[in-house]
Amino acid sequence: MSHAAKQASLCLEDVAQRCALETDRFFRHQDYDPRYCFELLRRAIADRCQRAWDFVYTQYQPLVTSWVRRHAAFASCHEEAQYFVNRAFEKMWAALTPAKFDRFPDLKSLLRYLQMCVHSAILDAARATERAALLARPDAGIALADPEATSVENQALDRVQRQAFWKEISARLNNDQERQVMYGSFVLGMKPRALYEGSPDMFRDVTEVYRVKENVLARLRRDDELARLLLRDA
Amino acid sequence: MACVSSPEPDDQALLAYIDGEAEPEVQSHVEQCPRCRQRAQQLAAVQHQLTARLYRALCPAPQELGEYHLGLLPPEQAEAVTRHLTECPHCAREIEQLAGYTEKLALSVESSLLERVREGVRVLVAKLVDGPGIGAMGRPALAAAHAGTRGEEREPCLYEVDGIQIVIGVQPDDERADSQAILGLVTGLDPRQVKAELWQANRLVATALVDELGNFAISGLAPGRYELSLSGPQIEIHIQDLEIGSQGRAYQGKRR
Numbered sequence: 507m508s509h510a511a512k513q514a515s516l517c518l519e520d521v522a523q524r525c526a527l528e529t530d531r532f533f534r535h536q537d538y539d540p541r542y543c544f545e546l547l548r549r550a551i552a553d554r555c556q557r558a559w560d561f562v563y564t565q566y567q568p569l570v571t572s573w574v575r576r577h578a579a580f581a582s583c584h585e586e587a588q589y590f591v592n593r594a595f596e597k598m599w600a601a602l603t604p605a606k607f608d609r610f611p612d613l614k615s616l617l618r619y620l621q622m623c624v625h626s627a628i629l630d631a632a633r634a635t636e637r638a639a640l641l642a643r644p645d646a647g648i649a650l651a652d653p654e655a656t657s658v659e660n661q662a663l664d665r666v667q668r669q670a671f672w673k674e675i676s677a678r679l680n681n682d683q684e685r686q687v688m689y690g691s692f693v694l695g696m697k698p699r700a701l702y703e704g705s706p707d708m709f710r711d712v713t714e715v716y717r718v719k720e721n722v723l724a725r726l727r728r729d730d731e732l733a734r735l736l737l738r739d740a
Numbered sequence: 741m742a743c744v745s746s747p748e749p750d751d752q753a754l755l756a757y758i759d760g761e762a763e764p765e766v767q768s769h770v771e772q773c774p775r776c777r778q779r780a781q782q783l784a785a786v787q788h789q790l791t792a793r794l795y796r797a798l799c800p801a802p803q804e805l806g807e808y809h810l811g812l813l814p815p816e817q818a819e820a821v822t823r824h825l826t827e828c829p830h831c832a833r834e835i836e837q838l839a840g841y842t843e844k845l846a847l848s849v850e851s852s853l854l855e856r857v858r859e860g861v862r863v864l865v866a867k868l869v870d871g872p873g874i875g876a877m878g879r880p881a882l883a884a885a886h887a888g889t890r891g892e893e894r895e896p897c898l899y900e901v902d903g904i905q906i907v908i909g910v911q912p913d914d915e916r917a918d919s920q921a922i923l924g925l926v927t928g929l930d931p932r933q934v935k936a937e938l939w940q941a942n943r944l945v946a947t948a949l950v951d952e953l954g955n956f957a958i959s960g961l962a963p964g965r966y967e968l969s970l971s972g973p974q975i976e977i978h979i980q981d982l983e984i985g986s987q988g989r990a991y992q993g994k995r996r
Contacts, residue, residue, distance in 0.1 A: 537863060577841060597803055609812060621845055622806035625838045629802035640792045668797035675794070692787075692794040694828060697759050712761075713752075720752040723786060736789055 513545045521546050522561035529565060540613040547616050551599075552607040563595055566620065570594055573624045583631045593627035594620060674735060678726060683708060687718045744773040754780045758787065799831050800824060809838050863976045866906055870898035896923075899979050904928040906970065906977070910984055913959045920984050921959035926950060926970060934972040940964060 513521065524542035531538035543565070550558035574580055574587045574594070583590075598620055602610075610616045672693065679685050686708055690701040698715035709715050726732055749757070749766050756762040757770050757780055770776045800808070800821055807813050808821040825832050896909035906926045913919035924936060934950040938958050945966065950956045961984055968979040 536865070573845060576844065578837065601803060601807075606812075618842060619810065619812075621842050622810060622838065623803070625841050626802040626806045629834060629837075633796065633802070637792075637795065640788075640795055662801070665797065665801070668793055671793050672797050675790075689827075692790045693796065693798055694830070695791065695795055697761070698755075699759075699761060716752045716755055719755060720750070723755075723783070724751065726790075727786060736793075 513541060516545075518546075518549065518555070518558055518561070521549065522558075522565070525561070525565055544613040544616070547613070548607065551602045551616075552604045554604060559599060566617075567591060567595075570620065570624060573621055574628070577624065577628050579628050579632050583628060583635065585631060590624060590627045590631070593630070594623040597623040597626055671735065674732065675726070678729065678732070679722065683718050684722050687715055688722055691719060741775045741778070743775050745769070749776055751779075751783060754783050755787075758784045796830060798824070799828060802834065805831060805834055806838060809835055862974060863978070864901045864904075865978045865980060866899035866901040866904070868897055869900045901977060904977060906979065908968070908979070908982065913961070916960055918962075919959065920961045920963065921957060922961065922968075922984070924950075924956045924958075924968075926954045926956070929954070929970075929972070929975065929977075932972075934970055937969045937971065939967040939969065 516524070521542055524539075525546045528538045528540065528542050532540075546558055546561055546565070549555045550562045570591045571587050574590045577590075580587070580590070601623075602619065610619065675688060675692075676685065679688060686705060687698075687701060690696045690704070691698070696704070698719060699712050702709050702712045702715050709718075749762075749769060753762060753766045754770070754776065757766055762770070770780055804813070804817075804821065808818055811818075813821065821831075825835065896907045899906040899908065904926065905928055906924060909923045910920050911923065913921040922938070926934065931950045931952060931954040936948045936950055936956045936958065937944060938946045938961070946958045946960070948956045948958050950970065963984050966982045966984060968982050970977045
């Protein structure tokens with residue numbers, strides 16, 4: 507019987523137990539076989555087996571916690587490590603469908619994906635914190651988002667609304683210069699001097715960037731429909 | 741409300757004032773003129789409203805950026821992300837962070853072991869068999885040049901695995917005050933192409949080649965807990981929890 511066939515014939519509990527044993531050997535710096543852990547992940551993801559996924563969580567939760575703690579942005583997020591551990595596992599579960607599993611040839615590639623999910627979970631929080639700071643400015647005209655607003659689903663919804671708003675702005679721009687100024691200023695958060703230095707072929711000098719910005723802002727301020735959009739979202 | 745003195749700055753000048761890039765005379769005018777200050781505040785409010793709604797509105801979600809980095813996106817989606825990265829410094833920075841992060845994790849001792857086990861390398865952990873507090877046993881002598889500089893009170897430690905012996909001695913670093921140096925000797929193993937690596941908290945601290953007689957030396961070390969690995973083409977030996985004290989003593993630390 508081939509090794510793969512042998513693994514496939516094992517019951518889930520035995521696969522999980524061997525995975526735990528082999529992982530333990532790995533951390534003791536002894537020879538170990540990664541195929542049992544791969545098989546456990548295969549059953550969880552490719553077979554969509556919730557019980558296998560529970561074993562995966564139990565097995566890898568300590569390792570993922572250590573990854574969270576070692577992320578450079580973790581400390582500034584002011585969240586418990588466990589929060590990001592749960593978000594990372596949720597992301598992996600949601601993103602890795604059975605159809606996608608074939609793209610992961612071994613345990614290493616799956617663990618690398620899980621590491622990426624940790625990074626992604628922490629960046630979600632870092633982006634939300636950055637945006638909350640923008641929204642919190644008293645002159646932003648928008649109420650501070652409540653904690654629920656920073657959930658992944660709400661972030662996705664929020665992103666769609668903000669992309670639609672950019673389309674409204676884009677529709678009111680007359681040329682590439684205006685687009686460059688508005689995109690750079692408000693989507694990327696750049697100052698006119700940085701915009702000029704980034705596109706010296708498009709603008710004669712910094713003053714020209716300011717002139718374009720002044721013109722567009724004056725036009726947008728006269729736009730009643732845009733004013734209504736701003737009020738509606740406020 | 742009227743402007744306190746003409747000429748009244750235009751919106752362009754006020755935008756520069758908001759950015760802290762206005763000419764000194766505009767700066768001073770706005771600070772003295774309530775009307776122009778109010779105009780500047782209104783302009784700033786419009787800018788903040790736009791920033792709050794548009795800032796990073798077109799950036800891919802972190803998960804999408806991550807899948808892009810791992811080469812998992814369909815070609816069209818990957819192309820769109822590539823285009824976005826050419827103009828968005830924020831996403832370019834996040835991709836860089838992800839690359840550094842996964843590299844940092846991959847550089848850990850555990851991950852490198854994973855690779856080596858897969859490549860068929862024998863990975864062994866050497867155990868302390870003789871050293872301070874364990875009692876004298878026959879141990880190979882360090883090379884004369886090393887032994888000659890070794891302090892009498894600093895006894896080396898002897899580690900062993902599979903017939904391979906490693907003697908580790910520690911002495912004050914002659915080159916740098918407050919630093920220590922490790923002197924090692926490995927026997928029972930072909931020393932050719934063997935490399936000594938010293939790790940601390942999953943970070944590679946120093947590397948040294950083992951000479952043809954089996955000697956190696958690593959200097960400039962601060963007191964602390966380290967892990968030493970000796971790796972050759974087909975073997976990797978680890979000495980875990982190697983503590984270097986401020987008095988130049990090496991001893992086996994407790995497992996955390």
